[in-house]
């Protein structure tokens with residue numbers, strides 16, 4: 499029996515059909531939460547929903563794109579009148595494009611998902627948490643929130659920016675019992691990682707940073723940190739930037 503640290507709570511998880519998001523949604527459900535998740539990819543969504551159903555986990559996926567306001571409104575509506583925990587896991591990678599190779603479409607997509615999307619979801623959930631007396635928001639950043647080596651320009655810029663978003667929410671709404679924290683994974687076993695291991699000179703350059711990297715985490719090792727930061731035991735943890743990268747950023 500898993501710790502029931504989220505018993506009776508409602509959690510929203512974005513990117514819940516991806517590697518880390520699926521692990522987060524599954525763990526929160528095993529620990530007692532009712533989970534509403536979203537994902538843009540229909541294929542990943544139906545695969546993940548089949549997994550949750552087969553495991554008899556209380557997770558319902560809806561087809562929201564976090565960068566589209568109407569979708570975000572529908573996601574929050576689907577969660578119902580109370581939301582205790584938000585895990586912002588949805589993210590887009592940029593295939594290690596350095597400034598000189600960056601096209602507008604990649605920049606826009608990565609900014610839309612990683613920054614604008616996360617802001618929109620947090621903004622939509624905020625009044626519900628405030629009305630309910632508080633809540634916890636957890637954003638998934640990256641090793642690239644602290645240094646550029648692990649990614650391209652757009653990814654590193656947005657993952658750095660995410661820390662400002664997390665801290666601003668913590669600063670302004672902490673007194674009203676809304677906590678906001680960031681969890682920064684290093685490398686994790688997931689589809690994103692396979693897709694972005696492409697090569698090219700910028701990737702080669704990033705290998706210098708990669709020389710110090712720790713082994714890949716299992717997605718559930720990230721989910722465990724998200725779950726704890728989002729639970730009531732972490733009541734005094736607010737505005738924190740918590741690495742879960744096996745020591746990579748300590749190198």
Ligand SMILES: NC(=O)C1=CN([C@@H]2O[C@H](COP(=O)(O)OP(=O)(O)OC[C@H]3O[C@@H](n4cnc5c(N)ncnc54)[C@H](O)[C@@H]3O)[C@@H](O)[C@H]2O)C=CC1
Nearest residue numbers: 513516517518537538563564588589640684685686688690
């Ligand atoms: N895999 C890794 O090595 C690392 C991942 N991260 C971060 O962890 C988070 C999750 O990534 P993974 O699970 O590893 O990758 P993933 O690619 O398996 O999952 C990301 C999911 O987000 C979904 N998504 C993308 N755009 C979306 C949107 N606009 N609205 C809703 N859903 C959307 C994708 O369809 C995908 O299922 C991301 O924020 C990523 O930046 C951070 C550090 C390392």
Ligand SMILES: Cc1ncc2c(c1O)C(=O)OC2
Nearest residue numbers: 640641648684685690691694
């Ligand atoms: C090394 C590395 N590979 C893939 C990814 C990241 C990373 O740091 C990341 O933050 O999101 C995807």
